[in-house]
Amino acid sequence: xxxxxxxxxxxxxxxxxxxxxxxxxxxxxxxxxxxxxxxxxxxxxxxxxxxxxxxxxxxxxxxxxxxxxxxxxxxxxxxxxxxxxxxxxxxxxxxxxxxxxxxxxxxxxxxxxxxxxxxxxxxxxxxxxxxxxxxxxxxxxxxxxxxxxxxxxxxxxxxxxxxxxxxxxxxxxxxxxxxxxxxxxxxxxxxxxxxxxxxxxxxxxxxxxxxxxxxxxxxxxxxxxxxxxxxxxxxxxxxxxxxxxxxxxxxxxxxxxxxxxxx
Amino acid sequence: xxxxxxxxxxxxxxxxxxxxxxxxxxxxxxxxxxxxxxxxxxxxxxxxxxxxxxxxxxxxxxxxxxxxxxxxxxxxxxxxxxxxxxxxxxxxxxxxxxxxxxxxxxxxxxxxxxxxxxxxxxxxxxxxxxxxxxxxxxxxxxxxxxxxxxxxxxxxxxxxxxxxxxxxxxxxxxxxxxxxxxxxxxxxxxxxxxxxxxxxxxxxxxxxxxxxxxxxxxxxxxxxxxxxxxxxxxxxxxxxxxxxxxxxxxxxxxxxxxxxxxx
DNA sequence: GTCATTATAATGTCGGACAACCGGATAACA
DNA sequence: TGTTATCCGGTTGTCCGACATTATAATGAC
Numbered sequence: 001x002x003x004x005x006x007x008x009x010x011x012x013x014x015x016x017x018x019x020x021x022x023x024x025x026x027x028x029x030x031x032x033x034x035x036x037x038x039x040x041x042x043x044x045x046x047x048x049x050x051x052x053x054x055x056x057x058x059x060x061x062x063x064x065x066x067x068x069x070x071x072x073x074x075x076x077x078x079x080x081x082x083x084x085x086x087x088x089x090x091x092x093x094x095x096x097x098x099x100x101x102x103x104x105x106x107x108x109x110x111x112x113x114x115x116x117x118x119x120x121x122x123x124x125x126x127x128x129x130x131x132x133x134x135x136x137x138x139x140x141x142x143x144x145x146x147x148x149x150x151x152x153x154x155x156x157x158x159x160x161x162x163x164x165x166x167x168x169x170x171x172x173x174x175x176x177x178x179x180x181x182x183x184x185x186x187x188x189x190x191x192x193x194x195x196x197x198x199x200x201x202x203x204x205x206x207x208x209x210x211x212x213x214x215x216x217x218x219x220x221x222x223x224x225x226x227x228x229x230x231x232x233x234x235x236x237x238x239x240x241x242x243x244x245x246x247x248x249x250x251x252x253x254x255x256x257x258x259x260x261x262x263x
Numbered sequence: 264x265x266x267x268x269x270x271x272x273x274x275x276x277x278x279x280x281x282x283x284x285x286x287x288x289x290x291x292x293x294x295x296x297x298x299x300x301x302x303x304x305x306x307x308x309x310x311x312x313x314x315x316x317x318x319x320x321x322x323x324x325x326x327x328x329x330x331x332x333x334x335x336x337x338x339x340x341x342x343x344x345x346x347x348x349x350x351x352x353x354x355x356x357x358x359x360x361x362x363x364x365x366x367x368x369x370x371x372x373x374x375x376x377x378x379x380x381x382x383x384x385x386x387x388x389x390x391x392x393x394x395x396x397x398x399x400x401x402x403x404x405x406x407x408x409x410x411x412x413x414x415x416x417x418x419x420x421x422x423x424x425x426x427x428x429x430x431x432x433x434x435x436x437x438x439x440x441x442x443x444x445x446x447x448x449x450x451x452x453x454x455x456x457x458x459x460x461x462x463x464x465x466x467x468x469x470x471x472x473x474x475x476x477x478x479x480x481x482x483x484x485x486x487x488x489x490x491x492x493x494x495x496x497x498x499x500x501x502x503x504x505x506x507x508x509x510x511x512x513x514x515x516x517x518x519x520x521x522x523x524x525x526x
Numbered sequence: 527g528t529c530a531t532t533a534t535a536a537t538g539t540c541g542g543a544c545a546a547c548c549g550g551a552t553a554a555c556a
Numbered sequence: 557t558g559t560t561a562t563c564c565g566g567t568t569g570t571c572c573g574a575c576a577t578t579a580t581a582a583t584g585a586c
Contacts, residue, residue, distance in 0.1 A: 021538060023330060035366070035517055047567060058540045060323060063569090067286065067330040072359050074366070081548055081567060088363035096335050096359055097443060100351035103298070103337070104439040113388070114440045117380050125376070176367045177377045180360060181444040254298055284569060310536060321571045326538090344536060344579050532583070539576085546569075554561070 022057050026065025029055070034074055034085055045075060045083040071096070090179045097184035102254025108241060109248045111189050116234050118182050119166065123214055123223075123230035125173035130221035133172050138219060141168050145208075145215050152204050155197045162190045165211055169230075172218060189237075192252040199244035206236055285320050289328025292318070297337055297348055308338060308346040334359070353442045360447035365517025371504060372511045374452050379497050381445050382429065386477055386486075386493035388436035393484035396435050401482060404431050408471075408478050415467050418460045425453045428474055432493075435481060452500075455515040462507035469499055 020028075030051075033039040045051075048066070052059040066083070069075055073088030101111075126133075144165050151157035166186045170179040197203055210233035217225035241248065283291075293314075296302040308314075311329070315322040329346065332338050336351030364374075389396075407428050414420035429449045433442040460466055473496040480488035504511065 023538080031362075035362070041366075049567075060541095061539060064327060064330045064538090067327045068334055070331055071335060073363055079548065087366045090363070093359055093363045096356055099294075099298070100336055100353070100356045101440055101443060103304075103350045106439045110438045111440050113384075113438060114381070114444060117384050118377070118444075121376075121380050175373045175376060176369045177364055177374050177448055180364060180447075181377060181381075184443075185440055286569080312536075323572090324570060327569090342579065528586085530583100530585075532581100534579100534581070536579080537577085540574080541572105543572080544570085546567100548565105548567085550564090550566105552561100552563070554559100556557100556559075 022061045023064035027068040041085050043085050094183040098187050101184050105251030107249050107251055111185050112238055115185050119234050120227045120231040122170045122173045124227040126169045127218045127221055127223040127226035129174050141215055155194050159190050163187055196244045200240050203240045285324045286327035290331040304348050306348050357446035361450050364447055368514030370512050374448050375501055378448050382497050383490045383494040385433045385436045387490040389432045390481045390484055390486040390489035392437050404478055418457050422453050426450055459507045463503050466503045
């Protein structure tokens with residue numbers, strides 16, 4: 001009764017009462033608390049019971065609010081139970097982006113256009129940052145190249161390696177914004193090219209060769225070489241698509257597998 | 264009882280029973296149905312009651328699953344009640360991206376780097392596509408320029424106009440992937456520059472001038488001019504930031520207002 | 527045919543209940 | 557003493573059922 005009264009009271013100043021449903025306000029509130037730092041990253045989110053009590057709403061409502069936040073990446077399950085406040089990873093956001101792009105039925109040309117703007121730059125920056133790149137990251141790059149070679153007969157594996165490779169380069173470029181922009185495009189583009197490797201088997205070896213060259217240039221800290229090879233690589237990718245007789249302007253259909261790339 | 268039995272049965276082949284909570288499986292299932300087209304875009308989502316009955320779970324569980332999907336942009340409220348299946352708008356995704364980027368504390372330099380790769384290209388494509396641009400979009404661009412002029416004394420309004428301008432250009436470029444990549448970066452960058460206009464008042468007029476030039480070039484269908492002006496504009500933006508004495512490498516703090524840009 | 531009114535259906539919220547499960551404390555054992 | 561087994565409280569996941577609110581559809585009045 002009290003809540004209902006305070007909810008609908010209309011004052012002289014008419015302060016734009018929030019008509020949003022409770023679960024949404026719960027979500028917004030939690031989000032605000034996190035962004036403002038009052039709920040610091042690394043901490044556990046209060047339990048549903050606590051939130052329910054503090055906010056004066058039923059636990060179900062709290063739960064719905066939490067669910068609404070959950071796939072925004074701000075919150076992560078730790079140990080199967082309690083929720084922890086975390087900084088969103090590019091991965092957790094990439095899924096949403098990929099889905100959005102996929103459903104908007106972007107064409108190969110559109111995606112490729114953007115990729116062409118970002119990937120060579122990404123490679124350049126990665127090479128520039130090579131000195132400060134962690135050994136662990138470098139090792140992952142080498143591993144990726146080795147895996148690609150091993151997977152050269154498995155079309156699906158090739159694509160996963162391909163996506164991972166470009167994501168790694170972006171990661172080495174040490175630019176979150178870049179990673180975020182690149183990830184969904186790469187996922188969509190490459191997952192749409194399973195047919196490519198059937199149509200143009202030689203593409204596999206060109207892919208390996210290009211990745212090796214890019215990887216070498218990046219690890220050697222040679223920005224010009226890295227950028228140049230990446231640009232060639234992206235152009236080559238498009239040429240393969242054309243040679244394969246695939247329509248550049250047809251919308252790329254979203255493969256569910258490209259979503260599962262980031263679980 | 265039946266559900267519990269089928270849930271926990273362990274067969275000889277041990278087929279990796281899904282241990283995910285019910286609401287998550289509900290969310291995934293609905294998502295899959297939508298992406299596969301079995302729940303076509305434009306339709307209404309089945310009611311909670313129907314879903315609850317069909318899936319054999321309680322309505323609360325269904326609701327939690329829906330909430331988890333809601334802010335992925337696949338689902339939208341129509342008329343305050345029923346949920347409609349829609350193609351995600353860039354706007355609905357941009358919010359998630361902005362938040363993620365903001366919390367990752369990307370620096371001005373990082374964001375600017377990416378912006379520099381995308382905005383000039385965006386302007387070029389917008390100019391190239393000018394012939395086919397809808398009159399409504401062109402009108403919005405003109406309106407935006409007029410508003411900017413009118414708002415020249417209101418810092419906060421300037422920023423909103425600025426963000427809207429760049430979003431409009433991206434929209435005219437007719438490339439969803441581009442819009443998606445640009446939106447969060449622009450939102451973060453510009454919202455972080457309220458101080459800029461106080462420190463460098465002249466920046467306001469340079470902004471207006473640049474936007475006018477870009478807008479004119481785009482509307483006139485002159486790609487080179489549009490790209491050139493945009494590049495100058497972005498460079499100028501950075502110079503202003505430096506002149507204002509702001510630290511390019513400091514992380515940009517996420518202003519809650521930059522989220523409210525797309526409610 | 528348009529508008530007002532009523533019914534119907536759907537959502538939003540609530541109270542309460544209970545099973546499953548993780549983590550820590552405690553007890554038993556080597 | 558160190559390790560393992562057991563127990564227990566706290567938390568989440570799910571369910572039941574209920575009801576107020578409100579949008580949509582149906583009905584009737586004009």
